[in-house]
Every structure is written in C-alpha cells, then in structure tokens.
Amino acid sequence: SQTxxxxxxxxxxxxxxxxxxxxxxxxxxxxxxxxxxxxxxRGLQLLFYSVGIGQISSEVPQxxxxxxxxxxxxxxxxxxxxxxxxxxxxxxFERNTEAFFxxxxxxxxx
Amino acid sequence: xxxxxxxxxxxxxxxxxxxxxxxxxxxxxxALHWLQQHPGGGIVSLFMLSSGKKKxxxxxxxxxxxxxxxxxxxxxxxxxxxxxxxxxxxxxGAQKLVFxxxxxxxxxx
Numbered sequence: 001s002q003t004x005x006x007x008x009x010x011x012x013x014x015x016x017x018x019x020x021x022x023x024x025x026x027x028x029x030x031x032x033x034x035x036x037x038x039x040x041x042r043g044l045q046l047l048f049y050s051v052g053i054g055q056i057s058s059e060v061p062q063x064x065x066x067x068x069x070x071x072x073x074x075x076x077x078x079x080x081x082x083x084x085x086x087x088x089x090x091x092x093f094e095r096n097t098e099a100f101f102x103x104x105x106x107x108x109x110x
Numbered sequence: 111x112x113x114x115x116x117x118x119x120x121x122x123x124x125x126x127x128x129x130x131x132x133x134x135x136x137x138x139x140x141a142l143h144w145l146q147q148h149p150g151g152g153i154v155s156l157f158m159l160s161s162g163k164k165k166x167x168x169x170x171x172x173x174x175x176x177x178x179x180x181x182x183x184x185x186x187x188x189x190x191x192x193x194x195x196x197x198x199x200x201x202x203g204a205q206k207l208v209f210x211x212x213x214x215x216x217x218x219x
Contacts, residue, residue, distance in 0.1 A: 032205065038151075043211035044196065051205055088151045092207070099143050099198065099207060101153035 002027035006091045006102030013109055019064075019078040021105050023091030026072065031093040033074040035066055038088040050074060081109045114199050116210035124218055129184040131213045133197030136178070144171050144182045145196040147212070153196070156182070187217045 006023045013019060025031055032051050036044045046059045048066035056066050063082050067075045074091060086109045091102040113136040123129055133142070144156045157164050157171040159180060164171050168187075173180040184191055197210040 034207065036209075044209045046206060046209075049206045057205075090151075090153065092153075094200070094207060098158055099145075099155055101145070101155065104151040104153070106151060 002093075002095070002098070002100055004091060004093055004100050004102045006105060008105060009103060010106045011108070013081050013107065015083055015109055016080050019076070019081050019085070019107070021076040021089055021091075021107075023074045023076075023102055024072055025074075025093045025100075028093070028095045029071060031072070031095040033068060034092040034094070035074065035076045036090040036092065038090065040087070044090065048076070083109050085109050114197055114208050114210040116197050116213050118213060119211065120214045120216075122216045122218065123187055125188055127187050127217075129187050129191070129215065129217075131182045131195050131197075131215070133180045133182070133199075133210055134178060135180075135197075135199045135201075135208075138202040139175075139178075139199050140202050141200045142173055142180050143198040143200075143207070144180070145198060147194040147196060149193075156195075184215075189217045189219050192216050 003026045034049045035047045037047050038044050048056055048058055050056050050068045053068055053071055064078050089105045093100055115134045117132045142159045145153050146156050147153045159171055159173045168185045170183040194212040194214050196212045198207045200207055
C-alpha cells in the first residue's frame, strides 16, 4: 500500500538556525511530490513541487529550498530560519490522481 | 487562471444537522479531492472524484463537471466531524494540486 512518512512532527528552532525536514514515500514510484505551508488560520500554500529526481519547481520566493535526491525522498531546507518561517509544513504525493498527505511538521521559530 | 473557491469559510451547526460544503473551480479538471484536516494538523483524504458521486458512511461527495462545482455533504453530523474541510483540484494539463482555502466546520453537541 502507498504511505508517506514525514518527520519530525514538531520542531522548535532558534532564528538563524538551519532546517531540514524529510519526507519519504513508500509503495509507489515516480510520484509527484509537494511541500506546503500553512500559516496560523490560513489555507495551504504550495511551496515546492517535484515531478522527478532533481526536478524542483518553486512557487513562491522565500527563505526555503527543496531537494529530491531520490525518487521517493523530498527534503525541505533552510540555511537560516526567520521568525516568519513558523508554520505547519505538509508533505504530499500524488500518483495517478490519488493524493496522500503526511502528518505534518509544526515548526516554531523562536 | 486556475482557481478554487470554497464556501462557506466557517460553518457552525448543531449535532444531527445535514451539512453541505461547496467547492467551485475555474476550468476543466482531471480530479478533485475532498480532504479533512483535524486540529492537530494532519490531513486525511476523504474522496477523489472525477465524475458523479461517492459515498462513505455519513459522507457524500458529488461533482458536476458541466457546472464546475462539487459538494461535500455530511448526514447526521456529530461533534467529531468538527474539522477543516479542504477541496483540492488537479486542473487538466497542470502538474500540481490547487487547494481551496478550506471550510472550518464546528458541530456543537
């Protein structure tokens, strides 16, 4: 069966520190992968999506970057976090029009 | 422009009421998803539709391709149905999902 793993579930990081959130997918190959962010009280905003290894599309200019080193691995990173990076980050994958979502990471930058 | 609009943004109802949440989109789609997000933040996929109607327990999802509109219905609503319901659309020829802003549903006992 198809599953998606995202970690950590919660994270508190100081301003200026680096970030690495990892998402891995099982039970499928060549999925479309997504990173979304949800600020408090707001809807989901697409940050990055990937249709293949090494192929990353950025939706909004920001302090974050994404990488896809393997077919089923998607990583969200930052070299130096800002207070405005706080929020709920969600990884998702889509394959043959079915969509699956990770449990999310609640990031608080202090 | 590929857009997704949900209504209402917020909905409060009493336990047992019939609930309807609406989603409209701008151009042709290949799939539409209804998602549920609980206060903890995790998202669960409820339905994936490309035509017609689907039912799972007390939840019913319908889509009208000609009118570019979908509805999510909850029968005999219960406080545990309280969550944010999100419509997400995969537009034809597009590579990514586009999300509505969500509908915050609160069911009071």
